[in-house]
Amino acid sequence: MPDIRFPTAVPHVMLPERTFWEKATRRPSPAVSVQGGSRDAHYLVRIAAEVASKSNRTRRRFQKQLVRNLDDALRSDGANPRIRDRWSRLLITLAPPGGASADGEAMAAATRVFGLSSYSRVDAEIDADLDEIVRVGHDLYRDAVTGRRYAVAPRRTGRHSFSSRDIGVQLGAALNPYGTVDLTTPEVTVHVEVRDHRAYLFSGRTEGPGGLPVGVQARAVCLISGGFDSAVAAWLLLKRGVPLDYVFCNLAGPAFEHSVIRVTRVLADRWSYGDRPRMHIVDFDEPVRELQSSVTPRYWQVVLKRLMYRAAEQVAAEIGADALVTGESLGQVSSQTLRNLRAIEAAATLPVLRPLVGFDKEEIIRIAERIGTAALSARVREYCAILSGKPVTAAKVLAVDREEAPLDSGLVDRAVAARKVLDVRRVADSDLQRDYLWVDSLPAEASVIDCRPLQQDDGWRHPGSKRVLPGDFPDLVTILNKDVKYVLFCDNGIQSGQFANLLQTVGYEAYALKDGTKALRG
Numbered sequence: 001m002p003d004i005r006f007p008t009a010v011p012h013v014m015l016p017e018r019t020f021w022e023k024a025t026r027r028p029s030p031a032v033s034v035q036g037g038s039r040d041a042h043y044l045v046r047i048a049a050e051v052a053s054k055s056n057r058t059r060r061r062f063q064k065q066l067v068r069n070l071d072d073a074l075r076s077d078g079a080n081p082r083i084r085d086r087w088s089r090l091l092i093t094l095a096p097p098g099g100a101s102a103d104g105e106a107m108a109a110a111t112r113v114f115g116l117s118s119y120s121r122v123d124a125e126i127d128a129d130l131d132e133i134v135r136v137g138h139d140l141y142r143d144a145v146t147g148r149r150y151a152v153a154p155r156r157t158g159r160h161s162f163s164s165r166d167i168g169v170q171l172g173a174a175l176n177p178y179g180t181v182d183l184t185t186p187e188v189t190v191h192v193e194v195r196d197h198r199a200y201l202f203s204g205r206t207e208g209p210g211g212l213p214v215g216v217q218a219r220a221v222c223l224i225s226g227g228f229d230s231a232v233a234a235w236l237l238l239k240r241g242v243p244l245d246y247v248f249c250n251l252a253g254p255a256f257e258h259s260v261i262r263v264t265r266v267l268a269d270r271w272s273y274g275d276r277p278r279m280h281i282v283d284f285d286e287p288v289r290e291l292q293s294s295v296t297p298r299y300w301q302v303v304l305k306r307l308m309y310r311a312a313e314q315v316a317a318e319i320g321a322d323a324l325v326t327g328e329s330l331g332q333v334s335s336q337t338l339r340n341l342r343a344i345e346a347a348a349t350l351p352v353l354r355p356l357v358g359f360d361k362e363e364i365i366r367i368a369e370r371i372g373t374a375a376l377s378a379r380v381r382e383y384c385a386i387l388s389g390k391p392v393t394a395a396k397v398l399a400v401d402r403e404e405a406p407l408d409s410g411l412v413d414r415a416v417a418a419r420k421v422l423d424v425r426r427v428a429d430s431d432l433q434r435d436y437l438w439v440d441s442l443p444a445e446a447s448v449i450d451c452r453p454l455q456q457d458d459g460w461r462h463p464g465s466k467r468v469l470p471g472d473f474p475d476l477v478t479i480l481n482k483d484v485k486y487v488l489f490c491d492n493g494i495q496s497g498q499f500a501n502l503l504q505t506v507g508y509e510a511y512a513l514k515d516g517t518k519a520l521r522g
Contacts, residue, residue, distance in 0.1 A: 069274030079106035116208030149182035212241030226260035229327030258436035268424035379507030
């Protein structure tokens with residue numbers, strides 16, 4: 001499996017293991033200001049090795065993008081950053097609107113900015129004077145090292161009258177009365193970084209995701225389905241600096257769309273700083289109906305994937321994207337055999353990037369859990385498997401060409417032209433509830449739930465409906481069939497809207513009926 005880095009925090013002092021997001025948001029140390037009592041927080045940011053190893057011209061471009069992305073990340077979390085690029089380090093000053101205590105929460109966003117190796121909160125920034133370094137280091141860290149194993153880790157860049165070893169020896173000696181020096185397994189590590197005329201003291205480090213800053217590569221289009229695979233594939237391309245737009249071919253209506261948007265929002269809001277990804281929602285109802293009436297059933301899956309590729313390519317052509325991204329993993333499902341992938345890719349003219357091609361499902365799910373999409377993806381039903389029988393597993397390009405030939409050539413064109421386009425980072429929960437929660441009439445195949453509270457119940461029943469009192473909903477959620485579409489009603493829409501939203505949140509296709517009982521009684 002490739003080496004994939006995720007945010008973790010290295011605390012001041014070794015503490016019990018914390019969850020992934022607790023590590024990402026934990027502040028390594030309390031703020032210490034040596035200069036004038038300022039409440040601003042200062043951070044020293046290390047650039048990913050992959051960025052630092054580029055030629056000067058390329059590195060300069062990459063670091064400018066990294067600074068833009070960091071600024072976007074911190075402002076998105078409510079901070080007011082000032083970022084200075086010192087070539088080998090970035091220096092961030094935060095004046096959080098909520099006071100000094102809020103800066104650690106804002107810096108948590110930095111753990112999701114690609115191109116960043118790690119950062120440390122600076123406990124003191126002082127003149128690069130050895131005596132001053134020893135004095136300040138002693139005052140700052142004597143309590144932290146008391147009764148513990150500690151080490152001093154100095155680093156120096158520039159011309160000075162003292163060496164890194166001098167810092168280590170003299171500061172170590174100043175702290176020696178309080179703790180025990182242990183350079184191999186210290187409980188506390190005191191860092192001193194001297195850069196030209198300034199010295200920075202810190203004792204914690206929070207890891208970043210590495211990779212390349214989003215935006216240093218050309219744009220690509222990702223076919224997103226809301227499941228584990230496509231979300232992780234998108235994340236891996238973002239990690240390589242590729243900004244993404246998303247194409248979602250909707251096979252199952254508003255609730256499915258709602259679920260996929262929620263997954264895509266995680267990628268947009270938490271991992272796409274510096275970019276404004278758009279989601280192109282293409283209604284695939286007509287293409288699927290035409291396919292099922294004109295194509296041999298065992299070829300349905302392969303032809304469907306080709307139509308999705310064609311839709312994504314049309315979007316890519318309109319926005320100037322240079323590649324397609326998919327979550328296909330070799331051998332994971334019947335349509336993803338090597339021969340089938342060859343037959344599907346014949347429909348594309350752009351490069352098709354498959355970052356998961358060698359991953360197994362367990363590896364994919366582990367990454368999804370760490371990047372924050374797993375819980376949402378687990379609720380998304382699988383709609384792409386439109387054939388219940390035995391699909392072709394070794395399709396030939398010419399055979400699939402013949403199967404696709406009878407289809408109306410304008411199918412995909414019409415679907416793409418009628419698509420909805422969302423600025424994903426502007427979508428709010430309230431937008432999803434308003435647009436995806438309500439239906440005007442009962443679909444013929446829906447199971448109807450009467451969720452009126454007792455004070456609304458006058459004894460009338462809709463034929464075939466199931467009566468469920470509000471207090472019984474927690475138990476109902478665990479036993480409903482996720483293959484069934486549900487429509488809920490009450491008199492005023494308050495109860496039905498709340499419970500339909502609850503069911504959608506945990507993965508059911510559920511809606512509330514507009515006008516409720518009035519609409520049914522007619």
